[in-house]
Amino acid sequence: MLYRKYLKMHIKSSFEYRLNTLFIAFSQTLITIGELLVVYLMFQRFDSVGNWGFYEALLMFGIVMTAFPIVECFFRGYDEFASLVKSGEVDRFLVRPVSIHYQILGSKIELSKIGRILVGIISSVIAIANLHISWSISKVIVLIASYICGICFVLGVFVIGAGISIYTIENLEFVNIFTYGSKQLANYPINIYNKWLTRLFTFVLPVACFNYLPLSYIMEIGSMPSWLYAISPLLGMLFVIPCFLFFNLSLKKYQSTGT
Amino acid sequence: MSNIIEFKNVNKEFKLSLKEKGVWGAIKGLFKRKHKIIKALQDVSFNIEEGDIVGYIGPNGAGKSTTIKIMSGILNPTSGQCQVNGFTPWKERKKYVKNIGVVFGQRSQLWWDVPVRDSFELLKDIYKIPNEEFEETYKLLNNALKIDELLDRPLRQLSLGQKMKCELAGALLHRPKILFLDEPTIGLDAVTKLAVREFVKYINKVWKTTIILTTHDMNDIDALTNKVILIGKGQILYNGSFDYLKNKYGNEKTINVEFAKEYRKVQLQGYQVVSHEKNVAIFKNLPQTIFHTQEFLQQISKKYEIIDFSVNSLSVDEILAKLYKEYEL
Numbered sequence: 345m346l347y348r349k350y351l352k353m354h355i356k357s358s359f360e361y362r363l364n365t366l367f368i369a370f371s372q373t374l375i376t377i378g379e380l381l382v383v384y385l386m387f388q389r390f391d392s393v394g395n396w397g398f399y400e401a402l403l404m405f406g407i408v409m410t411a412f413p414i415v416e417c418f419f420r421g422y423d424e425f426a427s428l429v430k431s432g433e434v435d436r437f438l439v440r441p442v443s444i445h446y447q448i449l450g451s452k453i454e455l456s457k458i459g460r461i462l463v464g465i466i467s468s469v470i471a472i473a474n475l476h477i478s479w480s481i482s483k484v485i486v487l488i489a490s491y492i493c494g495i496c497f498v499l500g501v502f503v504i505g506a507g508i509s510i511y512t513i514e515n516l517e518f519v520n521i522f523t524y525g526s527k528q529l530a531n532y533p534i535n536i537y538n539k540w541l542t543r544l545f546t547f548v549l550p551v552a553c554f555n556y557l558p559l560s561y562i563m564e565i566g567s568m569p570s571w572l573y574a575i576s577p578l579l580g581m582l583f584v585i586p587c588f589l590f591f592n593l594s595l596k597k598y599q600s601t602g603t
Numbered sequence: 604m605s606n607i608i609e610f611k612n613v614n615k616e617f618k619l620s621l622k623e624k625g626v627w628g629a630i631k632g633l634f635k636r637k638h639k640i641i642k643a644l645q646d647v648s649f650n651i652e653e654g655d656i657v658g659y660i661g662p663n664g665a666g667k668s669t670t671i672k673i674m675s676g677i678l679n680p681t682s683g684q685c686q687v688n689g690f691t692p693w694k695e696r697k698k699y700v701k702n703i704g705v706v707f708g709q710r711s712q713l714w715w716d717v718p719v720r721d722s723f724e725l726l727k728d729i730y731k732i733p734n735e736e737f738e739e740t741y742k743l744l745n746n747a748l749k750i751d752e753l754l755d756r757p758l759r760q761l762s763l764g765q766k767m768k769c770e771l772a773g774a775l776l777h778r779p780k781i782l783f784l785d786e787p788t789i790g791l792d793a794v795t796k797l798a799v800r801e802f803v804k805y806i807n808k809v810w811k812t813t814i815i816l817t818t819h820d821m822n823d824i825d826a827l828t829n830k831v832i833l834i835g836k837g838q839i840l841y842n843g844s845f846d847y848l849k850n851k852y853g854n855e856k857t858i859n860v861e862f863a864k865e866y867r868k869v870q871l872q873g874y875q876v877v878s879h880e881k882n883v884a885i886f887k888n889l890p891q892t893i894f895h896t897q898e899f900l901q902q903i904s905k906k907y908e909i910i911d912f913s914v915n916s917l918s919v920d921e922i923l924a925k926l927y928k929e930y931e932l
Contacts (some may be wrong), residue, residue: 357716391915432710438677
């Protein structure tokens, strides 16, 4: 399969700079552990944050910290789309008989993010082991859906950024407000923030859909009917669709650069 | 022969947003952008026949790359029709690009950090080339380009000339019917330039590939083709044989003459004296004078005693410079 070849090539080229790759992976893992520590220390100080305990928060952290680096690793091309436009790489994509999205996927695979993905997964496992959950099949599905929803959310924001950069040919810092801002936000249950912020991050940027809403279902808490909590990650996933539509529309306006 | 490329009244406009200076300008720019419309192509029409090599020439910024990008499906024109190989390039992109190869002289189509072999393998998958066909094509390309020993090195370690050879091979692995070369000889040394030209000719001969090339090196044109399209300021100015252009503008000669002694003043009917110092003078034929060596010698030796003389024609580059000047490009 073509994607396997792309992957092989990225593995090969990161081996060309293996020390560099290892160093980046190592430092990023440390940073993630640092962020984890912040959450931990916070709960050392206060036993709970908005009725949520440390392990609940750790699970939310785990979901975000798994979803984010997965997108940064495998969908990096959207994040750095502006540089692909600038370097003329997009022209190269367009003269090849393969879908442009497939080629964007293949263009950048950032293997140094693997360390962070591991931290995310390990945090999730520790959290799940310490939370007393009476598991059912539907709960497992909702949990997995939350991870996928998280991935869709981050991907969607990257894709919007990529779409905008077709017009501006610059990497836009303000997109980072949405990506990294919502990441910081999502480290804690969204419902601890004020009403407007909670609404914004539920209905516009569906961070809550992979954060406290599905967790409310899994923990069997919350005031709404439980099925509403259960389908929230599925609804959140839909966010990615308009993002791709916007990108495709922008691509029609593509102007290329220079000679 | 039938037309493989048909351009009909193609226009392309770019919207350029003007940025004002300073912080205040940047803030204003957020709310109200001033735009400037740049007409990159105006009413461009031409046909190219199957199996031809066509030189697409013009000064920088004339619209050469824009045309190539429209032909290769990267850009869509603002208006007009374009049929290439039976397709409208930007509309049926995926189907269309299977049959074209593109080489941008200043941009690599291969992957930077991995051995060239891996890039070729990937291209093989991208174009879904069957094993046997791939082997056969590669053999033929390697015979012509001698790239075997380059395959195991990452692209970044290759010289410009070696890179170009690999680029050419990479663009032809799927045996495209049409090959677009955007300044393929830029920055290459003399030997590699010759090799690239030979190769382009060879591919055109064995596969009947239609080749469109843009270049600033008129020797490329001279060596490869007699068909040129001249574009300037987004408009087609000339479409026809290169020989015609050369004859039209190549009639001008400069003649250096060394005299046996110093004449105070030299003059010759039908010629203009460009410079005269001591016993050396440079003449140029007036536009109405057709230079003829024997006649010139008879004419000049009647008046002056000469030791030596040499005749220089305009180089192809000078012809082109003249042409651009005439069209005020």
